[in-house]
Amino acid sequence: MDYFLSEEQQMIVDTARQLTDERIIPNRAELDEKHQFPRQILNEMARADLFGVPIPEEYGGLGGGCFDIVLTVEQLGRGCIGVGTAFSANFLGVYPIILAGTPEMKQKYLPDVASGKKFGAFGLTEANAGSDASGIQTTAVLDGDYWVLNGTKQWITNGGEAQIYTIVAITDRSRGPRGASLFVVEEGDPGFSCGPKEKKMGIRASSTTELIFKDCRIPKDRMIGRPGTGFITVMKTLDLSRPGIAALGVGLAQGALDEAVKYAKQRQQFGKPIIAFQAVQHMLADMAIGIESARALVYAAAKHIQEHPKDMSKASSICKVYATDVAMKVTTDAVQVMGGYGYMCEYPVEKMMRDAKILQIYEGTNQIQRNVIGQELNKEYS
Amino acid sequence: MKIIVCIKQVPDAKDVRLDPITNTLAREGVQSIMNPYDQYAVEEAVRLKEKCGGEVIVISMGPPQAEEILRQAISCGADNAILISDRSFAGADTWATAYTLEHAIKKIGNFDLIVCGKQAIDGDTAQVGPGLATRLDIPYITCVQKIREATESGLIAERMMDDGFDVVAVDYPALLSVVKDINEPRVPSIKGKMKAKKAEIVKFNAQTIEADPACIGLPGSPTKVVNVFPPSARGGRSVLTGTLDEQIDQLVEKLLPYL
Numbered sequence: 001m002d003y004f005l006s007e008e009q010q011m012i013v014d015t016a017r018q019l020t021d022e023r024i025i026p027n028r029a030e031l032d033e034k035h036q037f038p039r040q041i042l043n044e045m046a047r048a049d050l051f052g053v054p055i056p057e058e059y060g061g062l063g064g065g066c067f068d069i070v071l072t073v074e075q076l077g078r079g080c081i082g083v084g085t086a087f088s089a090n091f092l093g094v095y096p097i098i099l100a101g102t103p104e105m106k107q108k109y110l111p112d113v114a115s116g117k118k119f120g121a122f123g124l125t126e127a128n129a130g131s132d133a134s135g136i137q138t139t140a141v142l143d144g145d146y147w148v149l150n151g152t153k154q155w156i157t158n159g160g161e162a163q164i165y166t167i168v169a170i171t172d173r174s175r176g177p178r179g180a181s182l183f184v185v186e187e188g189d190p191g192f193s194c195g196p197k198e199k200k201m202g203i204r205a206s207s208t209t210e211l212i213f214k215d216c217r218i219p220k221d222r223m224i225g226r227p228g229t230g231f232i233t234v235m236k237t238l239d240l241s242r243p244g245i246a247a248l249g250v251g252l253a254q255g256a257l258d259e260a261v262k263y264a265k266q267r268q269q270f271g272k273p274i275i276a277f278q279a280v281q282h283m284l285a286d287m288a289i290g291i292e293s294a295r296a297l298v299y300a301a302a303k304h305i306q307e308h309p310k311d312m313s314k315a316s317s318i319c320k321v322y323a324t325d326v327a328m329k330v331t332t333d334a335v336q337v338m339g340g341y342g343y344m345c346e347y348p349v350e351k352m353m354r355d356a357k358i359l360q361i362y363e364g365t366n367q368i369q370r371n372v373i374g375q376e377l378n379k380e381y382s
Numbered sequence: 383m384k385i386i387v388c389i390k391q392v393p394d395a396k397d398v399r400l401d402p403i404t405n406t407l408a409r410e411g412v413q414s415i416m417n418p419y420d421q422y423a424v425e426e427a428v429r430l431k432e433k434c435g436g437e438v439i440v441i442s443m444g445p446p447q448a449e450e451i452l453r454q455a456i457s458c459g460a461d462n463a464i465l466i467s468d469r470s471f472a473g474a475d476t477w478a479t480a481y482t483l484e485h486a487i488k489k490i491g492n493f494d495l496i497v498c499g500k501q502a503i504d505g506d507t508a509q510v511g512p513g514l515a516t517r518l519d520i521p522y523i524t525c526v527q528k529i530r531e532a533t534e535s536g537l538i539a540e541r542m543m544d545d546g547f548d549v550v551a552v553d554y555p556a557l558l559s560v561v562k563d564i565n566e567p568r569v570p571s572i573k574g575k576m577k578a579k580k581a582e583i584v585k586f587n588a589q590t591i592e593a594d595p596a597c598i599g600l601p602g603s604p605t606k607v608v609n610v611f612p613p614s615a616r617g618g619r620s621v622l623t624g625t626l627d628e629q630i631d632q633l634v635e636k637l638l639p640y641l
Contacts, residue, residue: 052572
């Protein structure tokens with residue numbers, strides 16, 4: 001369907017599409033098999049200016065908004081959401097700086113992110129604090145001109161590969177949800193280390209590690225925003241980045257449908273290509289319906305968020321739930337359409353199905369998203 | 383460093399079909415692309431500029447629509463572009479093309495390096511690079527698979543041979559023609575595309591380059607394409623098996639009646 005993109009938006013799509021076709025798709029199977037971080041592909045993406053898309057122009061970026069990121073990431077998702085996750089998590093780490101950082105902090109970090117010289121990562125989750133983010137135990141204590149961090153973050157994307165880590169830590173437990181603050185920890189800061197890479201069901205190209213803080217000392221000016229505003233900035237960050245995750249889902253589902261249709265047209269059984277059979281046609285049709293409706297929803301949500309940054313939550317959660325559930329269903333059905341061949345590692349859809357599951361879990365599980373939507377409805381109607 | 387890259391717009395090989403009635407290339411609906419070898423030439427020139435500083439100028443002799451590939455080259459890092467276009471250039475073979483490019487380059491002025499793709503995928507002659515260098519009276523290295531070293535005064539390159547490669551040193555000004563092994567062309571950047579969209583393409587015509595009308599286009603071409611046809615399918619293939627000696631015996635048996 002024609003979404004009447006502007007010339008600049010079409011340039012973004014064309015660039016991301018070409019990069020996906022020429023660099024991601026030919027390498028995705030190997031990256032998956034070796035659990036290998038796609039550094040070279042990310043460097044190429046940086047050279048193509050894709051890392052500059054959401055960075056303000058005055059810091060070397062293209063000054064794009066939520067919709068531009070969605071357009072970029074949808075193409076990457078069609079290739080591999082492992083690579084797409086590495087790209088998206090970079091911005092999860094960087095959005096807090098854009099939203100709440102001082103001009104000096106933005107000048108220090110954003111140009112390097114826009115040029116791809118440095119990658120970001122976002123450290124919120126802990127072993128005992130997933131959906132219940134307020135249960136985090138990592139602390140930050142002021143000692144003279146330094147903050148001293150202690151604690152461990154778990155399952156952090158780009159861990160060990162990023163240079164800039166945005167970390168949420170408790171600065172005043174007595175203030176409850178207003179007692180957390182955000183900090184920038186840099187690779188090489190004393191007392192900061194990363195654990196080994198986790199072995200995962202899918203998105204294996206993405207690096208997932210623990211972040212360990214043992215009396216990690218960082219200069220005072222590394223706090224992002226005012227003390228106690230940590231969770232507010234975190235919520236805004238997640239609201240802003242969820243449409244990107246939804247877009248990964250749309251791209252992934254599209255890639256799976258492309259493979260399934262191609263296969264169904266050439267696989268002959270009972271004297272015909274299997275696409276001639278209604279059972280198969282109906283499955284493919286339902287997959288296409290899911291993808292088009294998810295895409296329309298994600299685009300609408302992203303455009304809304306771009307213009308209404310104070311009214312992001314409901315739209316953001318709705319598109320994330322729907323598109324990621326669609327991605328799981330479509331990739332599973334793609335394996336089914338391709339039958340035995342779909343199950344074999346030689347064909348790309350089994351990886352797509354393994355990859356899809358995380359979309360329903362990270363950046364707020366789809367159950368938490370439904371909580372958010374319910375709470376927003378409650379507020380709206382009071 | 384001032385580097386000139388010669389590029390050509392060609393039909394996309396995948397789409398090319400023969401018109402069954404006229405036996406000529408059916409061009410309708412066939413996409414035009416930058417000659418693939420030339421993409422590698424542009425990339426290598428841009429890499430040299432990024433390493434040594436300077437300017438990359440892309441030039442193309444072609445119809446007005448060749449402007450597309452010049453803009454594409456700018457989106458990949460070239461700085462300036464010149465379209466060499468004139469009705470009187472039509473029908474040029476490699477001799478007339480090299481003449482035309484020579485005069486265009488003389489109009490541009492001094493340069494350090496010219497980079498070309500090894501050959502165009504429509505003509506497949508690989509003649510223009512060496513022809514151009516000979517006319518300009520500069521040394522050239524063909525089939526360059528790698529530039530080992532580049533300084534302000536010259537470079538050292540690997541020239542691909544059938545069974546390995548030569549290492550060749552040359553001083554500027556010089557010409558290189560490159561093969562696909564030399565690099566992987568970058569994906570054009572978004573900023574590059576925006577620059578390409580706004581770029582002003584300089585236009586040269588036959589007058590600008592002070593070309594002698596007898597030396598350009600069809601009149602200037604000693605060779606003419608008389609016919610294009612697909613070769614008829616040859617029948618009768620057999621695969622010889624057995625030890626090498628046995629295969630040689632069988633082969634000699636088969637060849638004897640033709641001697």
